[in-house]
Amino acid sequence: MDFRIPFGSWVEAGLDWIEDNLDWLFDLLAAVYVALYDAVVWVVATPPAVVVIAVLAVLALAARGWRFGLGTALGLLFIVGVDQWDNAMETLALVVVAAFLAIVVAVPLGIWAARSDRVSAVIKPVMDFLQTMPAFVYLIPAIGLFGIGVAPGIFATVLFALAPGVRLTELGIRGVDREVVEAGQAFGSTPGRILRQIQLPLAMPSIMAGINQVIMLSLSMVVIAGMVGAGGLGGDVTKSLSALDTALGFEAGLSVVILAIILDRFTGAFGMKRGLHLIRRLRARGRADDAATTASSPGATAPSTARDTVAA
């Protein structure tokens, strides 16, 4: 006798039903995704590469100091040098859109889970599921729902990258000193006000760590999304794989690494203190050098995080 659970067929049947009945919803989502993507691509790909590099380098300088500014400029120039600039900008646009959408969903979900044990109990296993499922499995139904292109890539990326945003938001809010929240209540503050004035500010480091992870996961997934024709660096990585083109593979791959490090350091900078390097620097003029070294030290672990997630 054959023991066989037709789980796969159930999922398929469920997706078929969704395709038949919620087609309008996915059409709408697809339209939104594509519109957002096109807008971001327009911003980063329209100006000449030099202009974009200059702007990003200046931002990097403001965020973390001259070392990061210089590194950003050199890294981006390398990408131009290996002829991956357009791909890199497409990938960047995918990451920006997907991470933005993931954060917009994840942070409120995390807040909700932090306020209700029941919600938390439901959300936790769902998040575990979303994060541990092998990444490209999402691509299969995504193609079914959206067809080939940018939209399924963004959809799958949002699902895959959601979990740490939700989890670290919930963790951050639950980790806020109970007495401080009680103080808000004891003086008659409303729950919404306690959230805005106490819980969110105090949970911010944790939430920023979550956002950082969302972005890094988005980047790794966006590369995989190259398989479903989402384009960008992922497209070339996929192409090099099927053609066994080592040269192209490493050029595209290294470009991904460079983007990863830049994105990681940028979000890390926001997660550190309040305010950016430049502002702190203006405040404490005489100790500019100290500030630069402390600003770069928390990032010491960042490259490895970047590598791990990119390898995933």
Add this chain to the structure above:
Amino acid sequence: MNDDTIALRADGLYKVFGRHADEAVIRLHQGTPRDQLGHGTTAAVIDASFEVRRGEIFVVMGLSGSGKSTLIRMLNGLHEATAGTVEIGGERITDIAPKRLREIRRQRVSMVFQHFALLPHRTVLDNVAYGLEIQGVAKAEREAKAREVTQIVGLAGWEDKLPGQLSGGMQQRVGLARALTADTDVLLMDEAFSALDPLIRREMQEQLLDLQATLGKTIIFITHDLNEAMFLGDRIAVMRDGRIVQVGTPEEILTDPANEYVEQFVQDVDRTRVLTAESVMRKPRAVVHPTAGARGALQVMRDEQLSAVYVTQRDRTLIGWVSDRDALDAVRRGERSLERIVRPDHGAVAHDTPLAELFIPALEAQLPLGVTDARGRLVGVVPRVTLLATLGGEPEADAQASPRPDPLPAAVVDRALEAAVDSGALETKEAI
């Protein structure tokens, strides 16, 4: 029922954490012991009822885990009571809409926390102004008020610092200032000084008493420290395993503990600061009035085996004391009046003198130390033995005090009295 002098009233309060809370209340009510409620059900507060008067410092004292924090959190609705009611200023705050509860918290009751619970990302001034901000007071006005209170608690000059830049004691001053600025009648303080080191703690306690004296707040103060309770409390509620086992003034708790638990608890308190002469004094064995004359006085001392006795007016106003030897000499000399042998240096203390200040007078006095009321009347005496016993001291210490003469042998006195044939009006002892 809405007596104007009652600021807060708790009636039959229960708080049960965990499963089957309501059922547990019924079972507790029927007499089921707290530890037999089953796994996962904690009765943190059981049947707590008390009234706090306006302007009073009401201390709730008990060991860690006895339910103090849970109790105080029911008084402003941070914990919802499982059963029972709380009234603040005559208005019920249990089972009311959240919106109304928030209004009451803004207007009537504020809180100081054990670990300060300041908003770490806001300046001292913003923290102090927090209550007013929530009340919707305009920025300029609330900052002016906050500045004023910050000054009162001694933090002028620190307004723009963040809490993290302050020491523990200063942070709690901010916590206190925040509660005072909210300007509510009732102030809840949960182990507010417990996290501070002892010297700072005493300083804060004194400041709290000062503030309370000028501002007239009603304060409910939680502590596990008996000395703190005794120092601050107008009245003290002692909690044990979720129940209030005794409510009383510090003296009542010390001198008349309701049960063995309270007695154990109060054993290590510094009684000398809490107890006053009044609380340990005894009835004098005897006093004599001037009308008794030398002979009368001598007779009383013989009967009571005393070497000296206090002399008072009929209305008990203390005049002085007389020794048996002086009385004997006077009788032998044939003097009738006490006038010449009464010594005015009676060394009596006021009835509200703390025990700590009785030692020296007690050791110097020739008689058990006299205690007088506000009008100078002798209301009692404190024998050295009593004093030492109250302090748990060694009886031998008494021997080291300045020696007192033994009473004269009765036979000697008898002979002298007989010799003075005359038997005038012998006013004998009159107990007071």
